[in-house]
Amino acid sequence: xxxxxxxxxxxxxxxxxxxxxxxxxxxxxxxxxxxxxxxxxxxxxxxxxxxxxxxxxxxxxxxxxxxxxxxxxxxxxxxxxxxxxxxxxxxxxxxxxxxxxxxxxxxxxxxxxxxxxxxxxxxxxxxxxxxxxxxxxxxxxxxxxxxxxxxxxxxxxxxxxxxxxxxxxxxxxxxxxxxxxxxxxxxxxxxxxxxxxxxxxxxxxxxxxxxxxxxxxxxxxxxxxxxxxxxxxxxxxxxxxxxxxxxxxxxxxxxxxxxxxxxxxxxxxxxxxxxxxxxxxxxxxxxxxxxxxxxxxxxxxxxxxxxxxxxxxxxxxxxxxxxxxxxxxxxxxxxxxxxxxxxxxxxxxxxxxxxxxxxxxxxxxxxxxxxxxxxxxxxxxxxxxxxxxxxxxxxxxxxxxxxxxxxxxxxxxxxxx
Amino acid sequence: xxxxxxxxxxxxxxxxxxxxxxxxxxxxxxxxxxxxxxxxxxxxxxxxxxxxxxxxxxxxxxxxxxxxxxxxxxxxxxxxxxxxxxxxxxxxxxxxxxxxxxxxxxxxxxxxxxxxxxxxxxxxxxxxxxxxxxxxxxxxxxxxxxxxxxxxxxxxxxxxxxxxxxxxxxxxxxxxxxxxxxxxxxxxxxxxxxxxxxxxxxxxxxxxxxxxxxxxxxxxxxxxxxxxxxx
Ligand SMILES: Nc1ncnc2c1ncn2[C@@H]1O[C@H](COP(=O)(O)OP(=O)(O)OP(=O)(O)O)[C@@H](O)[C@H]1O
Ligand SMILES: [Mg+2]
Numbered sequence: 313x314x315x316x317x318x319x320x321x322x323x324x325x326x327x328x329x330x331x332x333x334x335x336x337x338x339x340x341x342x343x344x345x346x347x348x349x350x351x352x353x354x355x356x357x358x359x360x361x362x363x364x365x366x367x368x369x370x371x372x373x374x375x376x377x378x379x380x381x382x383x384x385x386x387x388x389x390x391x392x393x394x395x396x397x398x399x400x401x402x403x404x405x406x407x408x409x410x411x412x413x414x415x416x417x418x419x420x421x422x423x424x425x426x427x428x429x430x431x432x433x434x435x436x437x438x439x440x441x442x443x444x445x446x447x448x449x450x451x452x453x454x455x456x457x458x459x460x461x462x463x464x465x466x467x468x469x470x471x472x473x474x475x476x477x478x479x480x481x482x483x484x485x486x487x488x489x490x491x492x493x494x495x496x497x498x499x500x501x502x503x504x505x506x507x508x509x510x511x512x513x514x515x516x517x518x519x520x521x522x523x524x525x526x527x528x529x530x531x532x533x534x535x536x537x538x539x540x541x542x543x544x545x546x547x548x549x550x551x552x553x554x555x556x557x558x559x560x561x562x563x564x565x566x567x568x569x570x571x572x573x574x575x576x577x578x579x580x581x582x583x584x585x586x587x588x589x590x591x592x593x594x595x596x597x598x599x600x601x602x603x604x605x606x607x608x609x610x611x612x613x614x615x616x617x618x619x620x621x622x623x624x625x626x627x628x629x630x631x632x633x634x635x636x637x638x639x640x641x642x643x644x645x646x647x648x649x650x651x652x653x654x655x656x657x658x659x660x661x662x663x664x665x666x667x668x669x670x671x672x673x674x675x676x677x678x679x680x681x682x683x684x685x686x687x688x689x690x691x692x693x694x695x696x697x698x699x700x701x702x703x704x705x706x707x708x709x710x711x712x713x714x715x716x717x718x719x720x721x722x723x724x725x726x727x728x729x
Numbered sequence: 730x731x732x733x734x735x736x737x738x739x740x741x742x743x744x745x746x747x748x749x750x751x752x753x754x755x756x757x758x759x760x761x762x763x764x765x766x767x768x769x770x771x772x773x774x775x776x777x778x779x780x781x782x783x784x785x786x787x788x789x790x791x792x793x794x795x796x797x798x799x800x801x802x803x804x805x806x807x808x809x810x811x812x813x814x815x816x817x818x819x820x821x822x823x824x825x826x827x828x829x830x831x832x833x834x835x836x837x838x839x840x841x842x843x844x845x846x847x848x849x850x851x852x853x854x855x856x857x858x859x860x861x862x863x864x865x866x867x868x869x870x871x872x873x874x875x876x877x878x879x880x881x882x883x884x885x886x887x888x889x890x891x892x893x894x895x896x897x898x899x900x901x902x903x904x905x906x907x908x909x910x911x912x913x914x915x916x917x918x919x920x921x922x923x924x925x926x927x928x929x930x931x932x933x934x935x936x937x938x939x940x941x942x943x944x945x946x947x948x949x950x951x952x953x954x955x956x957x958x959x960x
Pocket of ligand 1: 725
């Protein structure tokens, strides 16, 4: 142990109580920081998973009218090089996808694309014996669609197998089912513009997203084509990917290859993602104030130690301890509190996070969950510790500087003479 | 002082001047002090209260800055504006005993004695411990090395401070009224510890004292008045 560290430890222990208070503050601050971030990240994660499970990672929609300028330029070797200059601001779209197969084929060329499912969408009226409701029909090829969504896992009553076996069967959201007061096995009439069909409810799902659960109805592709009188083409293609963080790049690639507007989940849910980021930031700032307050406590404790120890500091100086040594003695004290606070704080954060994840918390609306959702990452720990480092550093620098500036002669004259 | 030229000079100062205070309260405390301290010699400074004895000692110990004049320690000049040099020279050559003992209350007697050794970093832990306990035995505290200052009497604490001032075998030992707040018996004991060690180890010792009996026992008495030595 260096002499400075040894002295720092002894000085620190002489002011145990006030230092323990600051230490506790840092532990709580770091711990709360980690656990609040874990909760917010947990909800964000759940939200993303819900999006990916319902509307997919990428949605390919309307065809882009060819406004690209084709540029051809000779290279130095004399060969021609072609490239497009795209004008994203002024694009025009043609509704729907006329040739879904070729678009899917293009999309599937991307390594990160897992599966793609064409969907026909239309507005419908539903009528049960007692009630009426409006909704949206999603015409799907069942096997393709369960590959790009979590529909199968979300089914509460009935099953995909029953849907497969029933050409005129539908899968209905649970909110809509309760509005219409129907359940699996019941028949309802669905109406589009000038067509109507009697269909049977073969399954009921719940995504936890009320907007979906009360409007979305899944029907077989062929039945939907005839109901909506759309013999060819589809409304959109839902795409699932292996690496969701890569979806933005993939969507852009699909857009350029297939010339159809493609929206990755990050873009579609931009405002929600921004909300989560803002919430996390504000939680981080709020919780950091705990650390700041304990930093203030530490600042005053260190100042108290310096004032208490002016004679000792002078004596140390008279023995050959340099200004830097004195400064280091006080920085060490900050460092010791910091290290203890960071380690114990991280432990506490992990513990709180674990405890919270066991708390029941039934919730639905934008997503469904029965328990508090948490998700910790190393980043949260790093951020919490960095906040503590910065604050403790600021809190110990000034006392350390002050201590190192004491002039031993003045101190000793003040007491000895 | 007849054989002065042959003896080794441990510390020398020339024409030291020092003012204290600001503005109207500014006082010319030291008015041209010249002094040579030889190894193996014990000198006493006596003089009325307020004549500048402590001020001189702090200057010689490089704990303060002179306004003019020079201080030479073991042949090396310590310029007033070279803070880093002062600290190094202090650690290497100078031991200090203050009127009040100034031990670090969190450290035991032995640990207090080891503090300067640790700073110098020239000895192993074992060597330091050995040296600390031998220094403490020399001042009659061999049995009490592990006590905290609060568990020692005033005289004992002062003796620990003396042991500490000798820790790095300084060539110069400066003591400002080391026996100032001790009874006669303890004063004598502390004084004897100081002078005996100095004699044995060949240090230059400078003691400020108000006690004429102790001053008489020194090799040399320097009388000070109004910031100057008088003959
Ligand atoms: N900060 C200061 N401002 C102005 N004058 C000061 C200051 N500190 C000390 N003095 C004066 O300097 C003079 C010398 O003080 P010093 O402590 O050296 O005296 P001393 O000889 O050690 O006295 P004593 O025997 O009482 O310890 C005194 O007259 C004192 O009043
Ligand atoms: Mg004095």
